Amino acid sequence: MRILTVISNYNEGEIIEKTIEDVRKNASIVTDILVIDNCSTDSSIEQLKRLKVDYLKHPVNTGGSAGVIKTAFAYAHYHGYDIYCHMDGDNQHMASELDKIVEPIASNEVDVVTGSRFITKEGFQSSFARRIGIHSFSRLMSWVGRRPYSDITSGFRAYNKKAIDYFALKFKQEIDTIVQLELVMHYAGLKGKDVPVQMRPRETGKSEINFVNAFKFPFYNMISFIGTLIQKPK
Amino acid sequence: MQISLKIIVLLFGISFLLVFVSLVRRKNIKPFYSTLWLLVSLLMISLVVFEKFYKWVATLLGITDASFLVIVSLISFLLIYVLHLSIRISQMSDRMQELISHIGILDHQIRKLKEDESD
Numbered sequence: 001m002r003i004l005t006v007i008s009n010y011n012e013g014e015i016i017e018k019t020i021e022d023v024r025k026n027a028s029i030v031t032d033i034l035v036i037d038n039c040s041t042d043s044s045i046e047q048l049k050r051l052k053v054d055y056l057k058h059p060v061n062t063g064g065s066a067g068v069i070k071t072a073f074a075y076a077h078y079h080g081y082d083i084y085c086h087m088d089g090d091n092q093h094m095a096s097e098l099d100k101i102v103e104p105i106a107s108n109e110v111d112v113v114t115g116s117r118f119i120t121k122e123g124f125q126s127s128f129a130r131r132i133g134i135h136s137f138s139r140l141m142s143w144v145g146r147r148p149y150s151d152i153t154s155g156f157r158a159y160n161k162k163a164i165d166y167f168a169l170k171f172k173q174e175i176d177t178i179v180q181l182e183l184v185m186h187y188a189g190l191k192g193k194d195v196p197v198q199m200r201p202r203e204t205g206k207s208e209i210n211f212v213n214a215f216k217f218p219f220y221n222m223i224s225f226i227g228t229l230i231q232k233p234k
Numbered sequence: 235m236q237i238s239l240k241i242i243v244l245l246f247g248i249s250f251l252l253v254f255v256s257l258v259r260r261k262n263i264k265p266f267y268s269t270l271w272l273l274v275s276l277l278m279i280s281l282v283v284f285e286k287f288y289k290w291v292a293t294l295l296g297i298t299d300a301s302f303l304v305i306v307s308l309i310s311f312l313l314i315y316v317l318h319l320s321i322r323i324s325q326m327s328d329r330m331q332e333l334i335s336h337i338g339i340l341d342h343q344i345r346k347l348k349e350d351e352s353d
């Protein structure tokens with residue numbers, strides 16, 4: 001079974017080395033590593049060249065991390081991978097927990113596994129404001145998707161071949177938010193599951209949360225959520 | 235219509251016309267869109283020139299105020315046009331996402347081939 005671990009990177013030049021080293025040293029599965037760079041404007045590319053890691057660079061920024069996920073699906077399909085694991089470049093996800101999200105897929109139990117911080121409530125729990133947003137969207141998605149979702153914005157996920165093929169071949173639309181991605185997968189009949197994992201707090205770089213984004217994120221997510229509900233992709 | 239208003243509408247229509255003709259000449263807009271705006275500017279000019287005709291249409295539809303007719307038709311034109319633009323933008327962003335992904339993959343593949351060559 002061929003497994004691909006994608007690390008998404010956007011201006012994480014300071015921390016990307018730690019993230020890559022973590023996957024190289026501590027990964028609990030045998031996996032190929034690919035860094036997908038969403039057209040960073042900092043020194044990320046020089047770092048990636050220096051670290052001799054396999055990387056793929058977007059020619060322009062896609063305006064969201066969901067664009068990186070779509071590229072990863074296309075890449076995984078193109079190179080015939082069986083499982084695709086996703087990690088964020090900010091070193092919040094732990095490579096030692098990769099086996100937890102891969103195991104339910106390897107045993108053919110489900111199609112998509114999400115690593116959730118909020119099941120056992122261990123490790124870094126994110127800020128209060130952000131938790132409120134994540135919890136409300138998770139509740140909403142649980143109601144629509146008829147299964148418990150606990151950490152809907154988590155980027156720590158694994159997808160099987162069925163999910164890879166669906167997004168690479170059938171679903172040719174742009175995805176705006178992670179919440180929308182979850183809904184699309186539900187409509188596509190991809191079975192999902194949340195597993196408890198731990199995450200680290202963000203060490204460097206600026207968090208995405210500021211005054212404008214605090215209003216923008218929920219609003220933006222809500223719009224794309226309602227739009228996808230109406231659309232109901234086949 | 236008052237004479238001052240007539241002059242304003244006429245000037246507005248003519249400048250609209252000139253701007254869009256020049257934009258199309260410099261190939262800044264696709265002919266399809268410029269034709270659309272050309273029609274709008276011609277309509278503006280015709281408001282002044284064929285004022286009586288519009289008044290006749292308005293009374294035919296049972297509208298006493300001719301300006302109401304103008305406003306309603308303008309708003310509905312703009313709504314349809316904005317809807318059209320939304321559709322275009324959605325199509326384009328979907329295509330853009332596909333292109334970004336595929337260019338990324340090809341670029342990666344070319345880099346790999348070059349590395350293999352130099353080894």
